[in-house]
Each structure stands twice: as structure tokens, then as C-alpha cells.
Amino acid sequence: MNLADIVDTRHTVKAFEPGRALPQAIVDQFLAVLHKSPSSVNSQPWHFVVAATPESRARMARATADHHPYNTPKIQDASHVIALCVRTDMDAAHLGAILTAEERDGRFPAEGNKAGQDKGRRGFVDLHRYDLRDLQPWMANQVYLALGGLLMAAATLGVDATPMEGFDTRVLDAELGLRERGFTSVVLVSLGYRSAQDFNAGLPKSRLAQEQVFTFL
Numbered sequence: 001m002n003l004a005d006i007v008d009t010r011h012t013v014k015a016f017e018p019g020r021a022l023p024q025a026i027v028d029q030f031l032a033v034l035h036k037s038p039s040s041v042n043s044q045p046w047h048f049v050v051a052a053t054p055e056s057r058a059r060m061a062r063a064t065a066d067h068h069p070y071n072t073p074k075i076q077d078a079s080h081v082i083a084l085c086v087r088t089d090m091d092a093a094h095l096g097a098i099l100t101a102e103e104r105d106g107r108f109p110a111e112g113n114k115a116g117q118d119k120g121r122r123g124f125v126d127l128h129r130y131d132l133r134d135l136q137p138w139m140a141n142q143v144y145l146a147l148g149g150l151l152m153a154a155a156t157l158g159v160d161a162t163p164m165e166g167f168d169t170r171v172l173d174a175e176l177g178l179r180e181r182g183f184t185s186v187v188l189v190s191l192g193y194r195s196a197q198d199f200n201a202g203l204p205k206s207r208l209a210q211e212q213v214f215t216f217l
Contacts, residue, residue, distance in 0.1 A: 006152075006155045006156055007155075008205065009155070010151070010152075010154075010155035011200050011201060011203075011205070012161075012162050012163065012200060013074070013160040013161065013162045013190070013192075013194045013198050013200065013201070014074070014162070014194075014197075014198050014199055014200045015073065015074070015077070015194065015195045015197040015198040015199075016073075016074060016077040016078045016079070016160065016162075016190065016192040016193065016194060016195055016198075017077070017192065017193045017194065017195040018076070018077040018195075020079060020192060020193045021079045021192075022079040022080055022159060022191060022192060022193075026157055026159060027050075027052070027080060027191075029153065029157065030080075030082075030150060030153060030154070030191065031048075031050070033146075033149050033150055033153045034046075034048050034082075034084075034146050034149070034150060037142075037145055037146035037149050038145055038149075039142040039145060039146075040124070040138070040141075040142055041120065041121045041124045041125075042098060042102070042121070043090065043098070043121065043124075043125070043139070043142060044098060044142075045086055045087045045090060045094075045139035045142050045143070046084065046085060046086055046087070046142065046143050046146060047085045047086075047087070047178075047181075047183045048082055048083070048084055048085065048146075049082065049083040049085065049176055049178075049185075050080060050081075050082050051075075051080065051081040051082070051083075052079075052080050054076070056081075057075050057076055057078065057081050058076060059175050059176070060075050060081050060083060060167075060172065060175070060176075060188065061075040061076050062171060062172075062175055063167040063168045063169075063171040063172035063175065063185075064166065064167045064168070066168065066171075067168060068164075068166040068167055068168070070166070071164050071166045071167060071188075074162050074164065074190050075164075075188065075190055077192070077195070078162070078190035078191060078192040079191055079192035079193070080190075080191045080192065081188055081189065081190050081191070082150070082188070082189045082191070083172065083176065083185050083187075083188055084143050084146060084147055084150075084185075084186050084187050084188070084189065085143070085178055085183040085184060085185050085186060086136070086139050086140050086142075086143050086183065086184060086186050087139055087182055087183055088136075088179065088182050088183060088184055089135075089182065090125045090129070090135060090139065091182075095118070095121065095122060095125070098121070099114065099117065099118050099121075102114075102117065140186055143186045143187070144186075144187070147163060147187055147189065150189060151163065151189070154191060159191055159192070159193070160191070160192060160193055160194040160198075161189055161190065161191050162189065162190040163187055163188070163189050164187065164188045164189070164190070165186075165187055165188075167185075167188055169184060169185050172185045172188075173185055
């Protein structure tokens, strides 16, 4: 299947086949995609919580019970559910950890590279924190870069996926103890195999005309 076919057939699944689990080798590839996702100035402001058992998926589903019950079965019946989370702050400890990892991985071949990278990244963070005052949305944008990569990886590997913002962030954060660890949930992604009840599989894609979407200079 080529890229055009993947883009045409990928869709948001509305019903998963319960009890059908993803092979661990495929799950490991998804984790690699998330781990190596791009982010502005390599800020990596994310954390990913993976629910792979009925019990852990039930914990995540509690965040949909009151106001988003239509999403509950999409969580309970999937093979895996991943909560994509963002930091509540870009603190000095996190920035220091990134710099240490970059040095360990050989990112600073020349004298002064490390100091320059640290200064540049901290300056960019301060720009969003103090000047633009959009630090949290900026960090969340990096999480959505990871989401896009995950969805395309799933389609490429023949796995069905459903991204969801329809859940109670406060409930999920409390259930998973995220705030105490300096994170908050942004979006959920259910992964697995669609069932025969997935009505969206048979519907054609609908997008605005290309003339409305693209401008060529």
C-alpha cells in the first residue's frame, strides 16, 4: 500500500473489536514513534501513559463516564489506549535533563555547542513564557506533533486508531496522578482493530476542495 492509499483509507474508528490485541512488536514501534517525535528546540514537553490491560483501560474510561459516555467503549474495547500528556511547566530540571541527554548522545561535537544549545533553548522557552505568554499552548503544540506521527504510523502498520479530546481532563489527571508529577492530559488515542459496527469505515472521506485549502505562490 502506497502513501496515497494509506491517506485515503485511514479514518477515525468508531467501534473496536473487543478482545483483539495488538502484537507487542507493533506496540513497540508506536512507542518508538512517540519517543522520537520532533519538538520545537527539542523541548520534549510530553509524557505518554499506555493502558494495555482491561483494568488500565477501565481507569482511563472513568474520564468519559459523566460527560462523554460515547467514548467509553472506544477506550474499553481497544487493544491499547495512550494518553498524550504535556508538562505543566518547562522547568530548569527538565531543561537540564534534555541537555544531559544530548551530551550523552553526542550532540555537541564542537567546543561551545553545549552552551549555545542551552542558551538558545532557554531563550526560546523564555520567549513563550514571558513575551508571548503562550507557554502552555506552545508545549501542547509539540504533543500534537507526536499525535500526527502516531496516527500515520498506525495507518501504515494497518492498525486502526481513534484520537479523542472528549474526556474530562481533571478526572483523568486525578486517576493517573498526573498533576503531582507535573503533567496534564491533552488527548487520548485508542489503538486496535475496528469491528463490524464501525460505521465510519464505509463512509467516503469528505474534505473541502483543494482550491480552498491550498495557495500556490
